[in-house]
Structure formats: structure tokens, C-alpha cells
Amino acid sequence: MNCDAASERMLDWIDDRLTESERASMLAHLNGCPACRSELRDLERVQQQLGSLPVPEPSAGLRRNFYEQLETFKEEAKPRPVRKFFQTNGFRAAAACLLMAVGIGVGYWLSERSASRQQVDELSEQVRDMRQMMMLSLLENPSATERLRAVSYTRDLNEVNDKVLDALLTTLNNDPNPNVRLVTLEALVQLGSDPRVRQGLVKALGYQDSPLVQVALADAMVRLQEKRSVKPLRRLLRRENLNDLVKTKIEQSIKDLS
Ligand SMILES: [Zn+2]
Numbered sequence: 001m002n003c004d005a006a007s008e009r010m011l012d013w014i015d016d017r018l019t020e021s022e023r024a025s026m027l028a029h030l031n032g033c034p035a036c037r038s039e040l041r042d043l044e045r046v047q048q049q050l051g052s053l054p055v056p057e058p059s060a061g062l063r064r065n066f067y068e069q070l071e072t073f074k075e076e077a078k079p080r081p082v083r084k085f086f087q088t089n090g091f092r093a094a095a096a097c098l099l100m101a102v103g104i105g106v107g108y109w110l111s112e113r114s115a116s117r118q119q120v121d122e123l124s125e126q127v128r129d130m131r132q133m134m135m136l137s138l139l140e141n142p143s144a145t146e147r148l149r150a151v152s153y154t155r156d157l158n159e160v161n162d163k164v165l166d167a168l169l170t171t172l173n174n175d176p177n178p179n180v181r182l183v184t185l186e187a188l189v190q191l192g193s194d195p196r197v198r199q200g201l202v203k204a205l206g207y208q209d210s211p212l213v214q215v216a217l218a219d220a221m222v223r224l225q226e227k228r229s230v231k232p233l234r235r236l237l238r239r240e241n242l243n244d245l246v247k248t249k250i251e252q253s254i255k256d257l258s
Pocket of ligand 1: 003006
């Protein structure tokens, strides 16, 4: 066995999937090859680390691919307007007659169609749950880049559960990095049709110290036409050492909202 062959079989070696004779020749090679021994050790270490991760995380590329595929799948499975007619009871009755008359599998076609749609729905739900879970654990990450990535997972969510919403609002109010707070704010504004989100944003006005976030939040209040923000905005205006630009922006926002 040469190094390439040995390298190829290392994962199977670790998982104990080699045949007796493969094991023997692998062992013989490892005994005589320090390079492969060290490669195997590294691989085992990586495997162990992977095993101890709470959520096995696919690579960014893989995940993107997966979502792309899901989108394509959804797109293909989407009922087109023409099919609406095919889903009416009238058509089903006609199809039943046709089925009896000519014996083709229209019925099968219809049931398969709805079964696959159900599968797509289930898959979407699983993806959403997975994404929310991944996001919650990433938000705890010490790296700001990872936290930004976490927030970006909410981009495609139309609704969020309480846990995710709490996590986002906590991030908006407490994250040490203003960029993370800004991106979080943007994600929350996307969910602005949710009354819990709006209430959280109004409250957040009292917590922000960064001029950038203060301006962005005031801007968000105008975009959402959130009148309840006028009071906390006025309170913010009374703060000492408020940045002049922020002051102007807030005054303008109050005007736009009144
Ligand atoms: Zn070797």
C-alpha cells in the first residue's frame, strides 16, 4: 500500500470499516510510514473535536448549496396557476372518470403531487428549526463575525419564535460590537410586522449608547411609522452629551412621526 491509498482509507480505519486484509496492509504501511501516522493522528483529533461539537456544522459552501437546492426544489414544486384547475373537485371527478375509462394513472399523479408538496413543507420547517437553533448557538459565539453570521440567518425567516426574538433583542441591546447591533436592528426591522418586535424596538431606544445605532433606530421607527417611539425619542433628546448629528436626526424623526 502507498501513502495515497493509506490516506484514502484513514476515515474507514478510524470508523472501523476496513476488511481484515485492508486492515493488515494499512497497519503494515503505518508501521513503516511516520508521515501517514501523523496524518492519521491529526484526522483522529479532528474527528474527536467534531464529535464533541453540540451541532455538527456543515461548511458554508455546503449550506449555501443546500439552501439553493431547497429554493430550486420549492420553485419546482410550487403550484403553477394552470395547475389550480387540476386541483379542483371538478377536475378530480373528471380525472376519476378518465381513470376508469382509459386507465391511466392520473390519480397517482395527483396524490404524488400533494405528497411531495407536503414533503417540501416539512423540509422547510426542518430547515427553519435548524436555522433557528444554529442561530441561537452562534449568537453566543465570542467572535463578532460569527454573531453577524447568526443574525444573517434570520434574513429569510418570516416569523420567529419567542426564543429567537428574545435572543435578537438581547443582542440589539447588549452586544459589545456596534456592527452586530446594527445588523441585528436591520434583521428586526424586517420582522417589523410582528407587534412583539415593534415593542422591543421601542424599548431598545432607552438602551442604545452608540450614535450609529441611535440614528439607525430612529430611522427604523420612521420606516415602521411606530408612533409609540415618540416618547422614548424625546427622552433620548434630553440626554446629556448626545451627539449633534444624532440630535438633528432624532428631531427630524419625531417630526416625521407626529
Ligand atoms: Zn505513508
